[in-house]
Amino acid sequence: MTLxxxxxxxxxxxxxxxxxxxxxxxxxxxxxxxxxxxDPEKCNFCMDCIYPCPTGxxxxxxxxxxxxxxxxxxxxxELPPETVPQAGAAVAGEAGDEEAERLIAEAHAATxxxxxxxxxxxxxxxxxxxxAAPAIARVAGNYRVTxxxxxxxxxxxxxxxxxxxxxxxxxxxxxxxxxxEDAEGRPxxxxxxxxxxxxxxxxxxxxxxxxLTVKRVVVRQPDGQVHRGLCSNWLCDLExxxxxxxxxxxxxxxxxxxxxxxxxxxxxxxTGSAPFRAFTERRxxxxxxxxxxxxxxxxxxxxxxxxxxxxxQKVPRDLLHQELVYSRLSERPRxxxxxxxxxxxxxxxxxxxxxxTHVYVCGVRGMEQGVDEAFAxxxxxxxxxxxxxxxxxxxxxxxYHVETW
Amino acid sequence: MSESIHVDYSTRIPNNVGxxxxxxxxxxxxxxxxxxxxxxxxxxxxGFQQALVYLRTAVSVDPRGWAVFDFVRMPEYKxxxxxxxxxxxxxxxxxxxRGEPAWQEVPGEYRAMLRRLIVIQGDTEPASVEQQRHLxxxxxxxxxxxxxxxxxxxxxxxxxxxxxxxFKYFGRDGREEAxxxxxxxxxxxxxxxxxxxxNEETPDWLSFFMFxxxxxxxxxxxxxxxxxxxxxxxxxxxxxxxxxxxxxxFVGETGVGRIIERTCQAMREAGIxxxxxxxxxxxxxxxxxxxxxxxxxxxFSLTLDLFGSEISTNAANAFEAGLKGxxxxxxxxxxxxxxxxxxxxxxxxxxxxRIEQVPALTALNCRLRDDYIRxxxxxxxxxxRIIRKYGYExxxxxxxxxxxxxxxxxxxxxxxxxxxxxxxxxxxxxxxxWLPNDDDxxxxxxxxxxxxxxxxxxxxxIAPPKSGINNKPGDFEYVKLHP
Ligand SMILES: Cc1cc2nc3c(=O)[nH]c(=O)nc-3n(C[C@H](O)[C@H](O)[C@H](O)COP(=O)(O)OP(=O)(O)OC[C@H]3O[C@@H](n4cnc5c(N)ncnc54)[C@H](O)[C@@H]3O)c2cc1C
Ligand code: SF4
Ligand code: SF4
Ligand SMILES: [Fe+2]
Ligand SMILES: [Fe+2]
Numbered sequence: 001m002t003l004x005x006x007x008x009x010x011x012x013x014x015x016x017x018x019x020x021x022x023x024x025x026x027x028x029x030x031x032x033x034x035x036x037x038x039d040p041e042k043c044n045f046c047m048d049c050i051y052p053c054p055t056g057x058x059x060x061x062x063x064x065x066x067x068x069x070x071x072x073x074x075x076x077x078e079l080p081p082e083t084v085p086q087a088g089a090a091v092a093g094e095a096g097d098e099e100a101e102r103l104i105a106e107a108h109a110a111t112x113x114x115x116x117x118x119x120x121x122x123x124x125x126x127x128x129x130x131x132a133a134p135a136i137a138r139v140a141g142n143y144r145v146t147x148x149x150x151x152x153x154x155x156x157x158x159x160x161x162x163x164x165x166x167x168x169x170x171x172x173x174x175x176x177x178x179x180x181e182d183a184e185g186r187p188x189x190x191x192x193x194x195x196x197x198x199x200x201x202x203x204x205x206x207x208x209x210x211x212l213t214v215k216r217v218v219v220r221q222p223d224g225q226v227h228r229g230l231c232s233n234w235l236c237d238l239e240x241x242x243x244x245x246x247x248x249x250x251x252x253x254x255x256x257x258x259x260x261x262x263x264x265x266x267x268x269x270x271t272g273s274a275p276f277r278a279f280t281e282r283r284x285x286x287x288x289x290x291x292x293x294x295x296x297x298x299x300x301x302x303x304x305x306x307x308x309x310x311x312x313q314k315v316p317r318d319l320l321h322q323e324l325v326y327s328r329l330s331e332r333p334r335x336x337x338x339x340x341x342x343x344x345x346x347x348x349x350x351x352x353x354x355x356x357t358h359v360y361v362c363g364v365r366g367m368e369q370g371v372d373e374a375f376a377x378x379x380x381x382x383x384x385x386x387x388x389x390x391x392x393x394x395x396x397x398x399x400y401h402v403e404t405w
Numbered sequence: 406m407s408e409s410i411h412v413d414y415s416t417r418i419p420n421n422v423g424x425x426x427x428x429x430x431x432x433x434x435x436x437x438x439x440x441x442x443x444x445x446x447x448x449x450x451x452g453f454q455q456a457l458v459y460l461r462t463a464v465s466v467d468p469r470g471w472a473v474f475d476f477v478r479m480p481e482y483k484x485x486x487x488x489x490x491x492x493x494x495x496x497x498x499x500x501x502x503r504g505e506p507a508w509q510e511v512p513g514e515y516r517a518m519l520r521r522l523i524v525i526q527g528d529t530e531p532a533s534v535e536q537q538r539h540l541x542x543x544x545x546x547x548x549x550x551x552x553x554x555x556x557x558x559x560x561x562x563x564x565x566x567x568x569x570x571x572f573k574y575f576g577r578d579g580r581e582e583a584x585x586x587x588x589x590x591x592x593x594x595x596x597x598x599x600x601x602x603x604n605e606e607t608p609d610w611l612s613f614f615m616f617x618x619x620x621x622x623x624x625x626x627x628x629x630x631x632x633x634x635x636x637x638x639x640x641x642x643x644x645x646x647x648x649x650x651x652x653x654x655f656v657g658e659t660g661v662g663r664i665i666e667r668t669c670q671a672m673r674e675a676g677i678x679x680x681x682x683x684x685x686x687x688x689x690x691x692x693x694x695x696x697x698x699x700x701x702x703x704x705f706s707l708t709l710d711l712f713g714s715e716i717s718t719n720a721a722n723a724f725e726a727g728l729k730g731x732x733x734x735x736x737x738x739x740x741x742x743x744x745x746x747x748x749x750x751x752x753x754x755x756x757x758x759r760i761e762q763v764p765a766l767t768a769l770n771c772r773l774r775d776d777y778i779r780x781x782x783x784x785x786x787x788x789x790r791i792i793r794k795y796g797y798e799x800x801x802x803x804x805x806x807x808x809x810x811x812x813x814x815x816x817x818x819x820x821x822x823x824x825x826x827x828x829x830x831x832x833x834x835x836x837x838x839w840l841p842n843d844d845d846x847x848x849x850x851x852x853x854x855x856x857x858x859x860x861x862x863x864x865x866x867i868a869p870p871k872s873g874i875n876n877k878p879g880d881f882e883y884v885k886l887h888p
Pocket of ligand 1: 103104107173191192193194195213214215216217219227228229230231232233271272274364403404405
């Protein structure tokens, strides 16, 4: 049995104001004298209609085996009872899929409390596609975003979903199903990748074009053998036009706040920069002059190994304050993200004091430790009390987020 | 998507119209701003200016721009100037200029007509804030209090929207009109608001819900008609305002619906089978359905007067000029010029009400009114559904369009809610049964005298809403009265 998600309108709450019909970019909403309804064949879950609806009637979802037809929906006096409990936007967890749920939970483990979405975050769709019926995308672009001569091969991979809806908001991840089976003949586990394009797509108005930032994993093991990461290598070698099976979207807490007055502090290493590219693009496209600013602390070994080094130089400074930190520059002592944080203690203390600051930490597992220590030193020195207490409050308010792997 | 969907916060007045680069208009607005704030403090919500209210503010004009809810003090609300995105290549959709590129500047020959349309629309916006200024003191819940204030700040923003057009496109006259908008006052003897219904009191919450259901819906119809305008800045302004207007309609429809729900519930609990047993029902501390019907009759008829005379050359001129269209003009399949069409209009002729065919151009007000009535009927059907759900036979009905009218074809005639012509004596004898009388008003005001400010609690005469604003839980404190 395959279940599909259907977007429906609660006729008991709807006041037939026509806002949704006016808003829907694909003409999926229509009405008769009785009800406003959503055409399941047209709706692509872009969520554009959700916010302007004055009643919330349109924020309803059903998992169904067979779509309710327009005629059935026109005849409703109330929503039919839910036969399948798990219904899209309302799933309890972050993924609506056990395998992904576990990966996300591990990635958020170092948050310092149960992760909470920012108060003004958009409502994400999660678990739209599972292994049973993954979305199929084609590679529309694949190019390197670290210097060609560096050891670190990080790729910007653009996936084209064509007409398959893939609603995303900044901070979410997608799962990739690597082809083939493992030694025991089981399908490979899915791998998660943070989406590095904003919700309206790699280019403006192109939600079907979704970017990932993938590092080619090549690990020299203690026995001298080299392990080439299965999924990352497969992805990094894909040619234009190649087919990729995608599950998701996942993640309902590590999300960019929509609050234009919020200052956003982003701390990352390596491909942890992926979601922050999406954050920056979103702000640049929609809130260029928002009173809140973006602050990026970004660590790599050298500039040539820092993903997106070139494009970052072109981001206006009044939009994004940049602290690029290198640990392997020749004539220089090693500097890590946490060292630079201590050096900018004044700035960070000021940001932590502001009631709307949101902090995001993303990158390799273990980096959160250095970050925590730096914050602890800063809060101690600046009279902000013990870091753990402050962090606890920030987490509860949806203002502190960690995603590491 | 064009740049202009994004709101610029670098100036004092959030906007997506490039105010930062338009020094003349920016300065004019900045000069007007203090007077506006004075108006808001003096004639806006009385006694709640320091409260923190959970309000929705548009941060951009794309759909997601509506997602921002936050606690704000009303005087600090971000009244901005927001226009719907420009549609490239838009043409004038109707009238004698149909098919020509939409105007980006005021066409000289229509300047006066256009200014008048904008001023009339603009005058209604602050008026309703004034009419509703005392309601906070009798709010049935913090949820309803918040909804009232959301409506109020948005009406304030609608005033900004119209004032921007006046400053931007009408030079000195525009500036003077903008001052006048702050000077006229609802119900005032010497400087009343321009339209009758906006000088009536909104004395209680049932009236408030009826007002937002019926009178804000007139606003919606007018905005829909102006959204079709060939003058593109007006069209874009109105399209954006419609999204806010929808919320006002929601407040009205669900407000009345919740009152009906509570009444039916209470009647069932008390074993009352006859909903017209007014005295018994009132003893339960809920509002009887016949009184709901009377308030409906009142607000419906007052609002129909806002559409102006059924037969009007002004309306014809505005249409021919391409300034004000019909409801959803873009969805109508005809020649959009109407020179040879007719439209049925009910009129009083020889002592009876007859339907007469009149030239469609002069009947445009009547047509908009008919579209309005259809729109109202949808909501009334939902109310009746609630009554039926509780097993009562009672049915709420919109009165005949000729009932209790002061403007247009029925002016000077007496018409019953069923549409029968009456003489003056018959009318005097019956009107207390059709419109709220002094006893009714005294009952409502006493019933609603004490506010309910405890989070999650509701006055006994109204049911809680089916879901919270922005999915907030039932006991959410929508207004922090003493922050
Ligand atoms: C929430 C989340 C978001 C993620 N976002 C991204 C992203 O945006 N970009 C991205 O490239 N990856 C991201 N990852 C990691 C990604 O999911 C895969 O784990 C990674 O690509 C390795 O998969 P693989 O199949 O290539 O390696 P596998 O064949 O699974 O081999 C993994 C093994 O290699 C070793 N290994 C893996 N990575 C490294 C490393 N970086 N350094 C040293 N040893 C390593 C480990 O010991 C591990 O046992 C994310 C993971 C999570 C959970
Ligand atoms: S926007 Fe909401 S209330 Fe309005 S018609 Fe659509 S679903 Fe109904
Ligand atoms: S989710 Fe998007 S496509 Fe679906 S009805 Fe809403 S606006 Fe239309
Ligand atoms: Fe308004
Ligand atoms: Fe309104």
